[in-house]
Amino acid sequence: MTRAVLAALVAVLLFPAATSAGGGITVFAAASLTQVFPRIDKAPRYSFAGSDQLALQIQQGAPADVYAAASPKYAELLYHNGLVAKPVVFATNKLVVIVPRSNPAHVRSVYDLRRPGLRVVIGDKTVPIGSYTRQILDALGITADVMKNVVSEETDVKGIVAKVALGEADAGFVYGTDSKAVASKVRIVPLPMWAQPPIRYELAIVKASGNQAAGRSFVKKVLSTRGRKLLKAAGFGLPKAPLKK
Numbered sequence: 001m002t003r004a005v006l007a008a009l010v011a012v013l014l015f016p017a018a019t020s021a022g023g024g025i026t027v028f029a030a031a032s033l034t035q036v037f038p039r040i041d042k043a044p045r046y047s048f049a050g051s052d053q054l055a056l057q058i059q060q061g062a063p064a065d066v067y068a069a070a071s072p073k074y075a076e077l078l079y080h081n082g083l084v085a086k087p088v089v090f091a092t093n094k095l096v097v098i099v100p101r102s103n104p105a106h107v108r109s110v111y112d113l114r115r116p117g118l119r120v121v122i123g124d125k126t127v128p129i130g131s132y133t134r135q136i137l138d139a140l141g142i143t144a145d146v147m148k149n150v151v152s153e154e155t156d157v158k159g160i161v162a163k164v165a166l167g168e169a170d171a172g173f174v175y176g177t178d179s180k181a182v183a184s185k186v187r188i189v190p191l192p193m194w195a196q197p198p199i200r201y202e203l204a205i206v207k208a209s210g211n212q213a214a215g216r217s218f219v220k221k222v223l224s225t226r227g228r229k230l231l232k233a234a235g236f237g238l239p240k241a242p243l244k245k
Contacts, residue, residue, distance in 0.1 A: 025214045026063060028054040030070035030128070030201065031156040032093070032175045036234040037068070040227045041218055050127040050156040058083055058206060065209040066218050068201065070175075071128035075202035084204035090222050091201040092237035093175045095136055097189040098164050098182070105170035110191055113171055114145035121160045121172040124153040129160070132197050133173040139195040161186075175199070177235040201236075 027044045029037055034048045047054065047064070055074040058064050059081070067084055069075045075087040099107045105118055113120055123130030130153065137143040151169065154160045160172040165185040179188050203222060205215040221227050228238055 025065035025209070025211045025218060027066045027068065027218065028058065028062070028064040029066075029068040030054075031158045032070055032129070032178055033068055033201075034158070035181055036177075036231055036236070037222075039230050039234075041221050044218060048156075048158075050124075052126045052128075053155065061208070064206050065211045065215045066203065066205055068203045068222075069128070070199070070201055071131065072200055072202050073128070073131075075204050079204060082207065084206050087202035087204040088219065088223065089200050089239050090203050090227075091231050092239065093177055093199040093201070093235075094193075094196050094237070095132055095173055095191050095199070096176045096179055097171050097191060098161070098174055098179050098186040099171045099189060100164060100167045101185055101187055102167075103187055104167075107171050107189055110140065110189060111142065113149060114142055116149070118149045118171065119151045119169045120146060120149045121152045121154060121163045121169040122150055123157065123160060123173070124155050127155060128199075129157045129173065129175065130154075132199055135197040136173075136191060136195050139197070140192070180235050200239075 024043045024045060026047065027037065028047050030051045031048045037046060051069040051071055051074045054067065055078055058067060058078060067075060067078065075084065078084040079087055097110055107113065122133045125131060125134060137146055152163060157174050157178050160174050161178050161182055163169045164172040165182045179186060203219055205212065205219060209215050232238055
């Protein structure tokens with residue numbers, strides 16, 4: 001079995017895509033929601049990927065009913081283009097660095113990632129995790145040194161987690177929630193709170209959907225007391241109340 005096939009297998013095992021056996025609605029959601037959304041509602045057919053990829057698919061007419069993004073950027077763009085209803089902020093997150101459980105590179109701090117020869121994995125600049133990573137590196141003043149060690153820029157957070165969990169990288173920048181799914185395979189290196197960028201997740205109903213009522217029902221489930229409890233249990237932060245834009 002090649003390492004590429006093994007990496008793909010690990011990604012599937014760690015972050016299984018959820019689909020519905022029946023009809024229901026189709027929810028396009030950021031990859032970092034892979035674990036929690038099916039716990040909130042098992043019924044929809046889910047498509048988990050990078051927020052930018054999913055937004056582009058909606059722009060091109062993909063049959064989605066609800067869109068959930070890891071950044072306001074994409075939901076707001078679709079809203080201003082008249083493709084989705086007014087987005088709602090439903091969760092927050094924070095960035096962490098993960099390293100393999102054995103931590104062969106002895107990474108103890110984000111500043112250690114400046115050492116020559118380390119293998120660092122980050123998100124592509126077009127996806128939220130990549131954008132947030134670059135923001136925190138800029139805030140810490142270590143962008144140039146860390147970027148010299150970047151060996152891969154992934155299109156969604158699942159790719160980053162898989163590479164670190166497999167030991168193909170010495171460290172990777174991910175959401176705090178993503179580290180929970182691989183707690184037995186990685187260690188967490190916290191990042192300074194003062195440098196954390198604001199990470200807000202937004203949810204919106206796609207206007208072209210033929211399942212508006214079902215879409216609204218799904219949004220209500222996410223915003224419900226039970227939905228918020230499940231989000232919190234998964235490690236997400238919560239706005240004091242669901243914020244309508």
